[in-house]
Amino acid sequence: MRIGLIGLGKMGGNMRERLRRNGVEVVGLDHNPDISDARDEADLVSQLEGPRVIWLMVPIDVVDPLIRTLKPLLSPGDIIIDGGNSKWTHDAKHAEYLADAGIEFLDVGTSGGVWGLENGYALMVGGPEEAVAIAMPVFEALKPEGEFGFVHAGSHGAGHFAKMVHNGVEYGLMQAYAEGWELLEAAPIVTNVPAIFESWREGTVIRSWLLDLMVRALEADPHLDEIEGYAEDSGEGRWTVNAAVDLAVPVPTIAASLFARFVSRQEDSPAMKMVAAMRNQFGGHAVQVSKD
Numbered sequence: 001m002r003i004g005l006i007g008l009g010k011m012g013g014n015m016r017e018r019l020r021r022n023g024v025e026v027v028g029l030d031h032n033p034d035i036s037d038a039r040d041e042a043d044l045v046s047q048l049e050g051p052r053v054i055w056l057m058v059p060i061d062v063v064d065p066l067i068r069t070l071k072p073l074l075s076p077g078d079i080i081i082d083g084g085n086s087k088w089t090h091d092a093k094h095a096e097y098l099a100d101a102g103i104e105f106l107d108v109g110t111s112g113g114v115w116g117l118e119n120g121y122a123l124m125v126g127g128p129e130e131a132v133a134i135a136m137p138v139f140e141a142l143k144p145e146g147e148f149g150f151v152h153a154g155s156h157g158a159g160h161f162a163k164m165v166h167n168g169v170e171y172g173l174m175q176a177y178a179e180g181w182e183l184l185e186a187a188p189i190v191t192n193v194p195a196i197f198e199s200w201r202e203g204t205v206i207r208s209w210l211l212d213l214m215v216r217a218l219e220a221d222p223h224l225d226e227i228e229g230y231a232e233d234s235g236e237g238r239w240t241v242n243a244a245v246d247l248a249v250p251v252p253t254i255a256a257s258l259f260a261r262f263v264s265r266q267e268d269s270p271a272m273k274m275v276a277a278m279r280n281q282f283g284g285h286a287v288q289v290s291k292d
């Protein structure tokens with residue numbers, strides 16, 4: 001099988017490599033011509049046979065223009081797969097836009113990060129069964145070797161919805177581990193925090209790959225002295241909380257972990273200034289005077 005892969009960055013570049021290792025031919029296209037196999041979208045399409053499968057691994061804002069560029073180049077039965085961290089609400093719109101040309105659309109939530117090349121990528125797929133069946137050799141080549149790591153989650157959008165929730169869970173898990181680490185670091189009786197995390201890797205209820213990665217981070221920097229307590233977010237956590245609000249599902253842990261990231265970006269807290277000011281107003285409680 002030969003497919004087109006557009007976007008050869010950190011994720012897409014490694015995916016091309018894993019696909020090739022597992023016997024899938026790949027025509028890659030990237031804005032960087034040095035790593036591209038094709039000159040442009042038309043050249044990429046001309047190198048594939050129908051039904052063509054084209055996997056997009058690009059930032060969310062590039063997906064829509066790319067689908068518009070590809071549509072007139074493709075034929076009925078061809079399949080566009082959005083494997084990036086796109087918002088699930090976009091998927092049904094893309095499927096509808098392509099439907100009159102007989103082009104299929106699949107959304108795939110892809111997990112595994114930079115480790116996916118060796119470990120495989122967990123894939124959460126949304127879209128019609130027939131298109132999933134045609135693309136199956138691609139999924140087989142990308143997924144982890146074991147029994148798990150692949151799901152056809154439902155109709156258009158279900159793959160990205162599943163990945164969004166996965167990332168919401170990721171936020172909550174990371175926050176819980178991180179808070180536990182801070183508490184252990186603060187306790188004077190505890191002398192070897194990295195060893196505690198290392199010991200937790202086997203036998204405990206909370207052993208996990210994220211825990212393994214924490215141990216790795218602490219091996220490199222035992223007290224994390226070298227980095228700032230500042231965490232970005234790429235949107236999936238916000239979408240999870242938005243979806244939970246829409247469906248009236250309580251997700252306090254995920255919401256708190258999202259807000260903790262926002263707090264991490266503040267040098268000072270305007271809200272806590274106001275709390276301090278009010279305590280001072282009603283109770284005469286002392287405030288810390290600004291150093292500026």
Ligand SMILES: O=C(O)[C@H](O)[C@@H](O)[C@H](O)[C@H](O)COP(=O)(O)O
Pocket residue numbers: 085110111112113167170232233234235236237
């Ligand atoms: O499953 C994965 O491989 C990760 O979740 C991956 O998708 C990525 O690292 C996150 O998008 C980071 O998300 P934040 O920037 O929102 O933390």
